[in-house]
Amino acid sequence: MTDQATTQKAKAASLSIRQAIGFETPEGTNWSLVHGQQYAVLKDRVVARVLLHLVSFALVVFTVYQTVPVAALAAWGLGLISAVLYSARADIRLGDADSRSISVTEMESHALTTAAKGAMWSVGLILCAVYGQLGDTLLAWAIAAMLVLASSASRYGAPLSSITFALAAGVGGLIASLIDFHPILATVVVLSTLLAVFGVIESARVSVAVRLAEAAMQEKSEVVSMLLREFEEGQADWLWQVDTGRRLRSVSPRFAFALGREPAEIEGGSFLQLISGDCWQTGRFPQSLHDLADKLKRRQNFSNLEVKVTIGGQQRWWELSGTPIVDDRGRYQGFRGVGSDITEQRESSEKIAYLARYDTLTHLPNRRMLNEALGEALEHAAAWRSRCALLMIDLDRFKGINDSLGHLVGDRMLAEVASRLKALVRDGETCGRLGGDEFAVVLRETSDRSRIDTLAREIIQRLSEPYQIENHTLYVGASVGSAIGPRDGRTVEELLRNADLALYRAKDEGGGAHREFEPALHANAEERRLLENSLRHALARDEFVLHYQPVVDATTEEVVSFEALIRWNSPEHGFVSPAKFIPLAEDTRLIVPIGTWVMERACLEAAENWPEHVRVNVNVSPEQLLETDFVASVVRALSQSGLNAKRLEIEVTESIFLRDASIAREALERCMALGCSIALDDFGTGYSSLGYLRRLKFSTIKVDRSFVQGAAQQSPESLAIIRAVVAMADSLGMTTTAEGVENDEEAQMIRELGCTKIQGYHFGRPMPASDVLDVMARQTGSPRAESA
The missing domain is CATH 3.20.20.450 (EAL domain)
Known part of the structure; x- marks a missing residue:
């Protein structure tokens, strides 16, 4: 409770005055939850407030009726009663503020009606000072101060409205004390008004902080309830337990279902044998099973351990968490934990990983994987003081085929190009598709410089041979630009840019050729960039x-x-x-x-x-x-x-x-x-x-x-x-x-x-x-x- 109280105090202190009185809503909450409730409770004490004001008016009249003219009292009473009734009507209209979105305009309007009540009490105080004696003014201010205190201390009031009422009444008390030439009373009026306003603000801060804390607790409770309900109804997780010999104990129906057996059938069976399938006889276990066995042997806690298991002859993936069981004397009694089947999630993750690294049309590595391969090649070259290379390939006249015969034929041709490229590369060489009709080959090791030119010529020759696609004999050419790392670039970005510059030169010269990067190409590219700008x-x-x-x-x-x-x-x-x-x-x-x-x-x-x-x-x-x-x-x-x-x-x-x-x-x-x-x-x-x-x-x-x-x-x-x-x-x-x-x-x-x-x-x-x-x-x- 102490921690909770401390937290609420900290939240209250962190709230600004605008947030406390309702001009702003704390971040992450909604208006009706925090401020709407401040106005919704007003209707609960409407009658009591009206009676309090009427009784207070009667007390003042009873005190000063002999000194203040009756006509003035009657006019004041009529104005005060009208303001009180109009304010009561405004309170009732805001009774549903906690279930809808109220505007700042509505809040300000209600504050004005409340201020009108305070202003009418100011009129009464001034009447007492003008026509009555000092004692009449003191008594009238005491009654008005009582109303201010009631408005400030009540939880059935809105902060902004309480502040405007206190300020309006305080102005009247100050004017009345000055009329009576009573500076001490004026000081008391000012201090009382300021203390009332300060009390309203502090009370509002605490109230808002409490509402925020209650909302947070309710949200946490709902989340916990939802998680428990999902666990009970989802049929996705199960409990497992083994003894010191790694034999199953207290088998739950869900765990038995995951193993495809009956609980009685597997009770006392070897946990590792049941989930290893044929590997138990061959002795060739997946690494994840070795990791599980090592955890059990070392009696170590483990969490979210992904294990490849064999259930009914099918490969599955389980996610297991476990902790050792010890008795009151600290003696080891086995393991217990929770598990779930994540086969579908694992397959989805693997598919997503494949799609992220491979081109779906050609099944070649995509730009991302090529960048990774080029980065690794540059690191290898730096470590071993060797060289790597990048060949960038662009198809000539492919756009004409794609536009005239359609994207389906174009895609078939790209797939055939990919097949021909794969047949040309050796071990340590990675070919992939950069996008569109652009391909690339990463050579991890190029100690033999002639390999670059030889491969480029083979690519141009092979890709220029005719293609038979849907009864069409089609021809495209290929242009190749190459760059050598780290000579032509020490980073992936530099090598890609320089190979692209070399490719651009090959295309610019008519295509069907291989060009190596030269430093002069940078000057040409920069000149072209400036010219284009x-x-x-x-x-x-x-x-x-x-x-x-x-x-x-x-x-x-x-x-x-x-x-x-x-x-x-x-x-x-x-x-x-x-x-x-x-x-x-x-x-x-x-x-x-x-x-x-x-x-x-x-x-x-x-x-x-x-x-x-x-x-x-x-x-x-x-x-x-x-x-x-x-x-x-x-x-x-x-x-x-x-x-x-x-x-x-x-x-x-x-x-x-x-x-x-x-x-x-x-x-x-x-x-x-x-x-x-x-x-x-x-x-x-x-x-x-x-x-x-x-x-x-x-x-x-x-x-x-x-x-x-x-x-x-x-x-x-x-x-x-x-x-x-x-x-x-x-x-x-x-x-x-x-x-x-x-x-x-x-x-x-x-x-x-x-x-x-x-x-x-x-x-x-x-x-x-x-x-x-x-x-x-x-x-x-x-x-x-x-x-x-």
């Missing part, structure tokens, strides 16, 4: 500008269109080549907002400043075509600029058909329906150009500059390709544009080969928008050209 802000900072390269009629050499080409002048990096930032924009999908900006700016420039017969050519990335609102962005650019759709030519490359050809084709067909024309750029450098020409009617085929330069050097292959393209385009009703023409001889050759349009430095380099106006002015002979 600047690129993300370039559009908002208005760092892009469009240049335009003219496309002329092959016969008349008149400008028929301009190709819009984006340029980036970065404050941090200076002029950045499009060959560097365009691939980066495509990898990060920043090409989508950038491409939208190019479309809008080019259309606006052409509509406002160019002649009606001059078109604008805008390059569109495959990433843009896959956006659902691509056509809407084209419509928006045309409508905002006022450009006629026939003056916009969208240029695409054959790579748009490598990801989702149906989406790209649908988007381009809708653009053609608007009136736009479509040009196929870099023709002949892709994959299946003739198939694309059959699927979509292009308006223009652009012959790649490599063929033009080859033809200028009289390459028979290049000349034949250009003639074939021109003939094919003519038969399909398409125009042809030769790119990369740099001098008059090449231009004349292109005319003779039959190309419709020509583009190249010979007719103009990419130029700012202002220079385009000069070119157009010179062509038309306008005053702008003459002034220039």
Whole structure:
């Protein structure tokens, strides 16, 4: 009891004033449990409080009726009775506060009604001081002080309301004492009021602490009852007991059921023999049985010991706890304890552990297990001054198969890749799946450096062989990046990052190759990171500008269109080549907002400043075509600029058909329906150009500059390709544009080969928008050209 009282005192002392009087609820409790009860008990003494106030009023009236005017007493009595009845009504309305959630507003409202009673008593005290004698004031204050004491000491009152009543009545007593010029009485009034308020707060603290303690005891009691009930009804645990010879004694029905026997059948039987099954004859016991036998032999307490047992020929897992039995003289009598069957929990735990460390699709170690294996390899290398290695593998062209044939085929292929990888690794080498189409191999020991390159070449060769999946013959390639520890990294994170940098280099060079990590790759990666960070802000900072390269009629050499080409002048990096930032924009999908900006700016420039017969050519990335609102962005650019759709030519490359050809084709067909024309750029450098020409009617085929330069050097292959393209385009009703023409001889050759349009430095380099106006002015002979 002493400890409990001490605990309650500590809890009471730790409560703040706001928590004690009801403005806050102690953490971890609810309002109705702690504060609601403070207001719920008010209704129990409503009648007594009303009678007490009425009797007190009568006593004051009986004392001062000869000195205080009757009208003043009547008015005061009417106000006091109204305040008392209104407060009683408020008490009754809060009778259910312990079973519902009451608000702070309700609490404050009740405090105001109680304060009104105190204020009315203040009026009475002031009346006594004004009209009566000092003795009348003293008697009236004594009666008011009695009411304050009753409100402060009663457990049938709310703390905040008691405080407001005491303060309101105290103000009246103080004013009355000052009117009578009685400083001692004023001091007594102030001290009495403050002591009453302090008593209310301390009493509330104790009351709240008691309620918290009672709630905690009730919760503990409920928890204990629940646990006992579960133990009795759960049929999951049993008691066991053995004597000094480890023979079973006092076998309970539950324990017998766990052994699959009758209690009488196993009473006196060897405990270890009954749970060891066939191991008793072979002598090959699980280690957990050895541990149990050792505990029993040494007479040691044990708890939650997991033991592998054999019951009815089946392997099970038990969790046993036991303690030695000793008699009054301290002599050992055996063991008793409790046990339970945890087979299902153990299997679930093992399954969870497997799922946490192995990939469910390929059954290879996952990223977590690979990280652990790499960490162990680094520790081994550091301890033995040897080397380990990490090979990171990425499949080439896998996404195209996954997108075109579906995830089911893709998963089948990943499983086949895993099978081929497992066949290539040796002892001491761990292969696993990092995620997606990325795999890795950890080599614990790489004293033979040639093993790294040999394994990488074997992986590339084996994974590049054809796959037969659901009547499909499929091909993918593989790229490999490797890093050696601890040379290329002393931690798992460093080695993973550096192997990934090497893999990125292999992919960047076209794939199908193995690249080792080099320190220079860090500089390239850092440069790429900084460039990407600047690129993300370039559009908002208005760092892009469009240049335009003219496309002329092959016969008349008149400008028929301009190709819009984006340029980036970065404050941090200076002029950045499009060959560097365009691939980066495509990898990060920043090409989508950038491409939208190019479309809008080019259309606006052409509509406002160019002649009606001059078109604008805008390059569109495959990433843009896959956006659902691509056509809407084209419509928006045309409508905002006022450009006629026939003056916009969208240029695409054959790579748009490598990801989702149906989406790209649908988007381009809708653009053609608007009136736009479509040009196929870099023709002949892709994959299946003739198939694309059959699927979509292009308006223009652009012959790649490599063929033009080859033809200028009289390459028979290049000349034949250009003639074939021109003939094919003519038969399909398409125009042809030769790119990369740099001098008059090449231009004349292109005319003779039959190309419709020509583009190249010979007719103009990419130029700012202002220079385009000069070119157009010179062509038309306008005053702008003459002034220039």
